[in-house]
Amino acid sequence: MRTRTRTRTRDIASDADSDADADAGHRIGRGLGRGRGRGASQRTRTRTRDIASDADSDADSDADSDAGQGIASDADADADIGRAFGYPDLMKIDELPTPCALVDLDRLEANAERMAERAHELGVRLRPHVKTHKCVEAARIQTRGHFGGITVSTLAEARGFVEAGFTDLTYAVPVAPQRLAEVVELGARVERLAVLVDHLDTVRAIEEVGRTHSVVLPVWLKLDCGLHRSGVDPEAEASVVLAQRLAASPQIDFRGVLTHAGQSYRATGREEAAVVARDECRVSRAFVNRLAEDGIAVPEVSIGSTPTMTSADDLAGVDEIRPGNYLFFDAFQAAIGSCGLEDVAFSVLATVVSAFPERQRAVVDAGALALSKDPGPTHVDPACGFGRPVATEDQHPLPGLRLTSLSQEHGVVEGPGTAALRPGTRLRILPNHSCLAAAGFDRYRVVRGLEVVDVWRPIRGW
Numbered sequence: 001m002r003t004r005t006r007t008r009t010r011d012i013a014s015d016a017d018s019d020a021d022a023d024a025g026h027r028i029g030r031g032l033g034r035g036r037g038r039g040a041s042q043r044t045r046t047r048t049r050d051i052a053s054d055a056d057s058d059a060d061s062d063a064d065s066d067a068g069q070g071i072a073s074d075a076d077a078d079a080d081i082g083r084a085f086g087y088p089d090l091m092k093i094d095e096l097p098t099p100c101a102l103v104d105l106d107r108l109e110a111n112a113e114r115m116a117e118r119a120h121e122l123g124v125r126l127r128p129h130v131k132t133h134k135c136v137e138a139a140r141i142q143t144r145g146h147f148g149g150i151t152v153s154t155l156a157e158a159r160g161f162v163e164a165g166f167t168d169l170t171y172a173v174p175v176a177p178q179r180l181a182e183v184v185e186l187g188a189r190v191e192r193l194a195v196l197v198d199h200l201d202t203v204r205a206i207e208e209v210g211r212t213h214s215v216v217l218p219v220w221l222k223l224d225c226g227l228h229r230s231g232v233d234p235e236a237e238a239s240v241v242l243a244q245r246l247a248a249s250p251q252i253d254f255r256g257v258l259t260h261a262g263q264s265y266r267a268t269g270r271e272e273a274a275v276v277a278r279d280e281c282r283v284s285r286a287f288v289n290r291l292a293e294d295g296i297a298v299p300e301v302s303i304g305s306t307p308t309m310t311s312a313d314d315l316a317g318v319d320e321i322r323p324g325n326y327l328f329f330d331a332f333q334a335a336i337g338s339c340g341l342e343d344v345a346f347s348v349l350a351t352v353v354s355a356f357p358e359r360q361r362a363v364v365d366a367g368a369l370a371l372s373k374d375p376g377p378t379h380v381d382p383a384c385g386f387g388r389p390v391a392t393e394d395q396h397p398l399p400g401l402r403l404t405s406l407s408q409e410h411g412v413v414e415g416p417g418t419a420a421l422r423p424g425t426r427l428r429i430l431p432n433h434s435c436l437a438a439a440g441f442d443r444y445r446v447v448r449g450l451e452v453v454d455v456w457r458p459i460r461g462w
């Protein structure tokens, strides 16, 4: 099938109309057209004016590739949308319907590589947390060159990753006793599905389910190293008693002590995050030594958060690390120095839908469901807003724009930069918290530069 469409778009990179004239020769018929992605044959001609240079720029692009090797069902769905509404092609990000989740593959691969190198240099095993993206393709990149273990935050993730072939998983939220049968069922299909506990009642429930199913469950003791969210108190005698029980129980394979220094998000920079990392190691080591005095052997120590793992200089006494956010990063991590804005691999593409330049205000179609209502790094930047507006083409920060409020499907942008915004203008927003923002989407458009090269489907639910 041959389609010919004409669209009119306005880009954040332009303060004037831009015409996109697309003469798309791509085939979107069922058999061949599974490939709207890598497989589509197309010819597009676009004309845009750049706001930064305030000058016209013409871009002519020809791209041909073989049909028939595209992305199965997602491509079909996109092709259906394209057919119904006349989008010229979904190969370029400025042609995507918004709001839309973009994953920049070059940045993501660089982030994965950097953390992998850090783990090697610091002499620890990397068991990345996959809760940020909940996506098999991303986890495969994250575990490249490592032992392949991952950390999950829901049993739905555990199931999805088990089915995708991952065999060593830690479910890193204290397990609800009611869901232990599920843990046993999933655990029987893999080398190891470990859970964590911080309460005697859960330990009893594990022992009971272990006896019922004649299994031994791998269990970590969750230690509170300063976040005060979950985890046993390292100073309390009851914590030693609980560890003793775990180490002695015939239904439990005691894996060791696990911490998460989420308080590192209160750091104002790398130096402070490094101090939190040192603290996390010190508290874990002290607890392990205290258990040793009582004759309790702790097989391993597992720690990790993104701010601490991007800044730590010494992880003596630690066996594995579990950072997760670092793969995407976000505006928050950039603000506290875990990364640069240019490293952020996840963004939300949005379109201006209302504009009131006289009031220095505009509205985009990315609201709380697309960006989350995470207030952001207000401790370092009280005016940070609900995400960082950046240019669509190269993600450079757009001055004079602040995302001041969000409702379900509206994002209110204010500031002098709104003078350049009109309905149809596109911009990218770097969310404050990429894990939460990503969770609002049923698919990620994976891009290299401005080209969509793949579509990834994250796991949803609990």
Ligand SMILES: Cc1ncc(COP(=O)(O)O)c(C=O)c1O
Pocket: 129, 151, 172, 173, 259, 260, 304, 305, 306, 307, 322, 323, 324, 325, 326
């Ligand atoms: C137990 C646990 N481990 C590891 C992580 C990963 O931390 P981050 O998201 O900072 O990379 C988290 C995040 O919430 C967590 O709860």
